[in-house]
Amino acid sequence: MAVIRDVMPAFDLLQPASAADAQKLLQQYGEDAWIMAGGLDSFDWLKDRIKKPKVLVDLSGISEMSGVRETGNGVEIGAMTTLTEIAHHPVIKSQYGVLSQAVEVVASPQIRNQGTLGGNVSQDTRCWYYRDGWPCYRAGGNICYADTPVGRNREHAIFGANRCVAVHPSDSVPALIALDAKFVIQTPKGEKVVDAEDYFVGPDIDITRLNIIQPGELLTTIRIPNTWAGAKFYFEKVRDRNVWDFPLMNVASAMKVSGGNIDSMRIAVNAVAPKPMRLKAVEDAVRGKPANADTGEMAGKLAVQGAVPLQFNAYKIPLMRNLVKRAIGGVQEAQWA
Amino acid sequence: MGLIQWATSPWGNSVPIHIAWYLIWVCAISGLLFMIVHALYVGIFAKPKKFAVNDTPAAVAAIPERVPRHSFVARAFHWVMAISMLALLVTAFLPKVGVKFDWVTYHWIAGLVLSASVIFHIVHASFWLDFWSIWPDSIDLRDARRRMMRAFGKDAPPPDRFAKYPLENKFYHFVILCSGLAVIATGLFMMKRVNTFGIFSRNPYVFGDLTWGMMYVLHGLAGVGLIALIMVHVYFGIRPEKLPITKSMIFGYMDREFYLEEHDPQRWAVEPAKKGPGYAPSDAD
Numbered sequence: 001m002a003v004i005r006d007v008m009p010a011f012d013l014l015q016p017a018s019a020a021d022a023q024k025l026l027q028q029y030g031e032d033a034w035i036m037a038g039g040l041d042s043f044d045w046l047k048d049r050i051k052k053p054k055v056l057v058d059l060s061g062i063s064e065m066s067g068v069r070e071t072g073n074g075v076e077i078g079a080m081t082t083l084t085e086i087a088h089h090p091v092i093k094s095q096y097g098v099l100s101q102a103v104e105v106v107a108s109p110q111i112r113n114q115g116t117l118g119g120n121v122s123q124d125t126r127c128w129y130y131r132d133g134w135p136c137y138r139a140g141g142n143i144c145y146a147d148t149p150v151g152r153n154r155e156h157a158i159f160g161a162n163r164c165v166a167v168h169p170s171d172s173v174p175a176l177i178a179l180d181a182k183f184v185i186q187t188p189k190g191e192k193v194v195d196a197e198d199y200f201v202g203p204d205i206d207i208t209r210l211n212i213i214q215p216g217e218l219l220t221t222i223r224i225p226n227t228w229a230g231a232k233f234y235f236e237k238v239r240d241r242n243v244w245d246f247p248l249m250n251v252a253s254a255m256k257v258s259g260g261n262i263d264s265m266r267i268a269v270n271a272v273a274p275k276p277m278r279l280k281a282v283e284d285a286v287r288g289k290p291a292n293a294d295t296g297e298m299a300g301k302l303a304v305q306g307a308v309p310l311q312f313n314a315y316k317i318p319l320m321r322n323l324v325k326r327a328i329g330g331v332q333e334a335q336w337a
Numbered sequence: 338m339g340l341i342q343w344a345t346s347p348w349g350n351s352v353p354i355h356i357a358w359y360l361i362w363v364c365a366i367s368g369l370l371f372m373i374v375h376a377l378y379v380g381i382f383a384k385p386k387k388f389a390v391n392d393t394p395a396a397v398a399a400i401p402e403r404v405p406r407h408s409f410v411a412r413a414f415h416w417v418m419a420i421s422m423l424a425l426l427v428t429a430f431l432p433k434v435g436v437k438f439d440w441v442t443y444h445w446i447a448g449l450v451l452s453a454s455v456i457f458h459i460v461h462a463s464f465w466l467d468f469w470s471i472w473p474d475s476i477d478l479r480d481a482r483r484r485m486m487r488a489f490g491k492d493a494p495p496p497d498r499f500a501k502y503p504l505e506n507k508f509y510h511f512v513i514l515c516s517g518l519a520v521i522a523t524g525l526f527m528m529k530r531v532n533t534f535g536i537f538s539r540n541p542y543v544f545g546d547l548t549w550g551m552m553y554v555l556h557g558l559a560g561v562g563l564i565a566l567i568m569v570h571v572y573f574g575i576r577p578e579k580l581p582i583t584k585s586m587i588f589g590y591m592d593r594e595f596y597l598e599e600h601d602p603q604r605w606a607v608e609p610a611k612k613g614p615g616y617a618p619s620d621a622d
Contacts, residue, residue: 135344141354142553143530145347148541162441163531204439 037119079118098233160273174252200275296329356557368568
């Protein structure tokens with residue numbers, strides 16, 4: 001339970017200077033180690049004394065994991081690059097604007113100055129029952145407090161629930177999925193590269209994690225290919241407080257349009273399921289169709305098929321339907337049905 | 338390092354949430370050790386079996402070549418239960434030892450199959466089979482004492498041959514009955530906590546946190562116990578001297594020689610040989 005704020009439990013602070021050293025330390029300490037990027041998620045856990053790692057590996061001193069680098073076929077973003085730097089980077093803004101838009105609306109300016117891309121994609125869920133230290137499924141217990149007849153679940157999942165109904169809270173992830181980003185992970189066996197959507201894991205597979213990072217592994221880089229550079233992008237985040245909040249839902253898309261018709265598209269939503277959702281059925285359904293409100297309407301209806309609302313989050317179904325509709329047809333054309 | 342994992346409930350109470358998962362390894366290693374010790378004992382130390390035999394020639398002549406042991410229905414139950422039990426163990430414990438997959442749905446479906454097959458077995462065994470044949474009787478206990486004394490080199494008369502089931506079989510059946518009923522009873526209640534596609538309506542408030550916790554603990558203890566029990570069962574099923582019994586669970590009968598060697602016709606009467614070798618056992622057998 002959250003008993004004391006501001007007094008963290010004792011741990012050994014390790015500050016490696018290279019990604020290789022960090023990975024070795026993580027391998028050495030295994031499950032006893034905690035990875036800290038910007039610290040915005042970590043300090044919540046530590047100050048609430050809910051997570052009590054023996055070792056904290058602080059990545060802030062690893063310069064090689066920071067910055068945006070152009071490559072022959074896209075850009076590489078170090079996992080420790082701040083959200084502010086990404087939001088203002090000229091190449092990101094001009095070629096991969098959906099990511100720039102997404103990170104620009106993460107939390108507050110101060111948090112974006114400190115928060116990193118690696119931390120934003122790897123952060124834990126914000127379900128308050130879980131964050132408050134209650135012994136729910138995700139914390140190793142045997143109940144989901146949010147999914148009970150009186151549980152407060154307005155922000156929770158309408159897809160992919162499996163005992164746990166928490167959602168992934170990242171704003172940057174849908175944009176990275178839309179851009180077909182690859183996540184580079186250093187493991188004890190070497191480098192592993194996975195598609196953005198495959199970086200995440202649902203409670204059906206592993207109820208105690210949101211991503212595939214295992215003890216001893218480290219997300220170092222995010223590569224964005226130039227496949228979707230300069231495409232028609234759309235990002236929208238819906239939240240309770242526009243100045244500073246986690247998403248109730250967000251959507252990101254990249255679309256290639258010729259002659260008014262959609263040649264190809266990638267679209268993803270987040271905060272609707274325990275892991276970010278790429279909407280492949282929508283991508284297939286809109287191919288070759290005009291990029292207008294009618295197609296958006298069809299896509300929106302398709303997107304919410306199979307949604308299962310909880311007691312207090314049925315609003316997420318029309319919200320998702322309309323966000324998908326707007327991502328395809330545009331805000332002007334897509335009126336609320 | 339306790340046997341149970343505890344947590345603090347939202348109301349500040351300390352409640353059990355489940356067993357400590359290291360018990361999976363404790364049970365698996367215990368099962369393995371039992372097999373090693375037993376194999377060494379049988380291979381090196383055990384004396385040859387010796388039973389008191391007083392069959393009349395007429396009684397021996399009446400024994401068919403193939404002695405019916407398990408009816409088709411009984412065998413079908415056994416294998417359905419075995420498959421569901423293995424599915425339950427795999428889906429329950431592989432994720433706990435690092436093999437991650439979507440296990441919950443498979444687990445409760447296998448649990449429902451097991452529950453249905455066990456309920457069927459209880460009814461079937463109670464009304465269509467010889468219900469008491471699987472429970473120890475006074476001769477079993479007397480002979481167990483005799484066998485024990487002889488194993489330790491003491492003077493004791495040779496024991497009678499077994500009835501339909503050896504005493505070890507009967508004890509095993511009782512233990513697996515207890516653990517099986519424990520996982521079934523707790524598992525059926527636990528289905529109130531997961532999505533069962535409408536079969537059970539979800540309601541985690543049927544019990545309080547403490548009761549739920551004890552239920553998860555009992556389910557876990559019986560579950561890990563089944564790891565060792567199933568290991569031992571499979572081990573005995575493939576031991577050379579037990580293969581005739583295993584074959585009878587597949588084909589329904591055992592050979593006349595094995596029957597006369599291990600089983601007492603006076604304690605387990607079979608129908609005379611009039612039906613011939615092609616005789617198929619019925620539910621009344």
